[in-house]
Amino acid sequence: MASSSKSAVSGWSEARRKIKKSKALYAMFAFPLVYFLIFHYAPMVGNLMAFQDYSIIKGFLGSPWAGTKYFEQFLNDSYFWQVVRNTVLLNLYSLIFFFPAPIVFALLLNELRLQLFKRFVQSITYIPHFLSTVVVAGMLVNFLSSDGLINQFRGMLGADSITFLSMPEWFRTIFIGSDIWQGLGWGSIIYLAALTGIDPTLYEAATIDGASRWRKMRHITIPGIMTVIMVMLLLNLGHMLSVGFEKILLLYSGPTYETADVIQTYVYRRGLIDSDFSFAAAVGIFQSVLSFVLVISANQLSKKFNGARLF
Numbered sequence: 001m002a003s004s005s006k007s008a009v010s011g012w013s014e015a016r017r018k019i020k021k022s023k024a025l026y027a028m029f030a031f032p033l034v035y036f037l038i039f040h041y042a043p044m045v046g047n048l049m050a051f052q053d054y055s056i057i058k059g060f061l062g063s064p065w066a067g068t069k070y071f072e073q074f075l076n077d078s079y080f081w082q083v084v085r086n087t088v089l090l091n092l093y094s095l096i097f098f099f100p101a102p103i104v105f106a107l108l109l110n111e112l113r114l115q116l117f118k119r120f121v122q123s124i125t126y127i128p129h130f131l132s133t134v135v136v137a138g139m140l141v142n143f144l145s146s147d148g149l150i151n152q153f154r155g156m157l158g159a160d161s162i163t164f165l166s167m168p169e170w171f172r173t174i175f176i177g178s179d180i181w182q183g184l185g186w187g188s189i190i191y192l193a194a195l196t197g198i199d200p201t202l203y204e205a206a207t208i209d210g211a212s213r214w215r216k217m218r219h220i221t222i223p224g225i226m227t228v229i230m231v232m233l234l235l236n237l238g239h240m241l242s243v244g245f246e247k248i249l250l251l252y253s254g255p256t257y258e259t260a261d262v263i264q265t266y267v268y269r270r271g272l273i274d275s276d277f278s279f280a281a282a283v284g285i286f287q288s289v290l291s292f293v294l295v296i297s298a299n300q301l302s303k304k305f306n307g308a309r310l311f
Helices: 002-021 023-051 069-075 080-098 100-111 115-130 133-144 149-156 168-187 189-195 200-208 213-224 226-237 245-251 254-260 263-273 277-305
Strands: none
Touching (some): 002 023, 023 277, 080 100, 080 168, 080 226, 080 254, 100 115, 100 168, 115 168, 133 149, 133 168, 133 245, 168 245, 168 254, 189 213, 189 226, 200 213, 213 226, 245 254, 245 263, 263 277
């Protein structure tokens, strides 16, 4: 008994010594830890609202329980299929058009031999990433308005003016196109970093064998970054039911609800504007659970067919 007590005291002293020795590192770690505890974990208590007839006056402890009432209400809502369809389609188009764009761009940059021009192109394509969503949305509104830059060009060619942001058939094109423009350069950084890890002797051996630049890219470069591509794909699938909420909120309007209204904007209107907190919380949990299922499923499929996985 005495030996175990002495061992515990010794262990605690050793732990204190290590903490004191690395106190600067622990102090740096404390800031992100406190941030996640306050802004990510503490708000999870709000999920209780999804199972209550929540009242701000009564609070969590005084509000009566409602079971799965609000989940059933959402599944039977007339907007259910519309917002789910719009969310899935926007993410699907993003996977088809936006996800490969930084990969292709990184491969093309990797083939450039003039380093000065390569750095210039990288710098130019990185700039849009640092523009805020509000600025980008403002630019789109100005360029695509009835008297904006795009319609001025159309007028010079003798075409009629189009109110792009009031036409539901144009919304997805505008949204995905602006995402590609804003994220192309920044998204290529991780692939450019992965490309530096490929053994250069593989290229030398392929050159000796007479392989063209296209065959080197196909058989060495792309397989060399395939693990990174699969990991990034899995991370993107985790956000399959969440899109750029801020940009949609700034760009959509009544006429474009047909294609622009997604789960997050629907939650915003029902939760904050209509003050239906319980319903909004239920929809949020529904979205999170489906996203979790998608990540788990994609991770298992990737592990089975490619060997790459997140966990």
